[in-house]
Each structure stands twice: as C-alpha cells, then as structure tokens.
Amino acid sequence: MEKHETPFFLNECFESIQGEGNYAGVNSLFLRFHFCNLSCSWCDSKFTWFGNARNYTEYSSDQIKEIITTHQSHHIILTGGEPSLYRLDKLFISGKKFHVESNGIYIPTEPLEFAARENLTLRRDAMDESIISQFNWVISPKLSNSRQEVNDKSLHFWSGKEYCIFKFVVRNSVDIDEVENIIQLYSINRLKVYLAIEGQTLESQLKPALVDEIVKRGFNYSPRLHVILWGMQRGK
C-alpha cells in the first residue's frame, strides 16, 4: 500500500444477482463497505455500522482490484454501508461494469473526512469524475419513513448528473407523494426514478396494489429480488 493511501474497509464480498434497480437480475460481485453516515430506521445492513465490533477487513486498492479480477462476474456492485466514504475511482478496472449504491449525501467530487468511530477517521480526496462518471450510480435519498432528512446540496448535485438513477424505498401512497415533491423540487426526471417496497420478508414484497399505483403514477418499479428469494440471509 502507498504510504498515504487510505485503506478500504470491507464488511463482506460475495457473488449473487443484483436484486434491485435498473440492473436487477444480473450476475454480480458485491463488495460491501463498512461504515455509514446515516442510521435509517429500517436499514437491512445495520451490521455495517451498528455497534463497535471490528467485523470488517482492511484492504488496499490493489488488493480489492485483485478480488475483482479473480471473480467471474462482469458487474461489480459497490455497496454498504456507504461506499462513497472511500476512493471508489481507485478501484476502476476497464472491462468490468461498476455500480455504486449510495445514499447520495456525499458528493464524490469533493474531498471528505468522516469520523467513523472513536480514534478512526476516514479521509479521502475528491474522486476523478472522468472515472466515476463511467459507473452506474444508484442514488437512494431517504424519505421520512427512514427518520432521516433529504440533503439539499447533494440532491442538486445528483439531479444534474446523467450517470445516476434514483431509488426510493416506499411503504404506501403517502411515501409516493413525498417522492413526487422531491422530484419536482429538484427537477429529477421521473424516468430515472425507481420505487422499491420496504420490507425484509417475501410477504412484504407482494403488494400488487402498490405496484399498480407506482406504474399509474409513471415511476419505474424496482423489485427486491434478494428479499423475495432469500429473505434476510447474508451473502445474497
């Protein structure tokens, strides 16, 4: 590792199918980063940020690139936790398709300092936009159902970017109304918006009336295939 290179903290790494968003169903390698800047009430990956257990492993960018090249999957999903805490542009390898699943709060082209826990601060420089604009960014701003707040500055940034889509987690019509307000406020193209249904069980995903409403209101529906197939099983 270079002397000043910030390490990457990985919580887990596995091959599966992408469960959500505009690439649902594709064979993918998941790299799940540890730590998050939010604490959503319904978070299904609390193990990446809750508590003080050191349940992560430190890697250099070269080590992660080696993991990527030694797996067959063409699609690489950088997820978390919050992956934008790290220099994701350093992980780029040509010939692979990268996807980032981010809450969108941090602007990747700005430097960042994040106090992960006592005695551990993550620092990264700005990412190179000529590289990260080749990634498929799945930006998931949190609605009030998560007890988090929308970030004005970051939504202005992402709404102007061609290289992202937006994914919102909804429970009901009121949540869809909230999405309507957000896309209007930030001039987000409805065609780039995917709505996924909150829940961690098969039953929670089987809401045809809500999907009917999503379609009627002109949004895309994002399944959550991993929940439908495996519930909350890890490594899927």
Ligand code: SF4
């Ligand atoms: S942003 Fe994602 S990983 Fe972080 S707390 Fe919210 S749902 Fe969990």
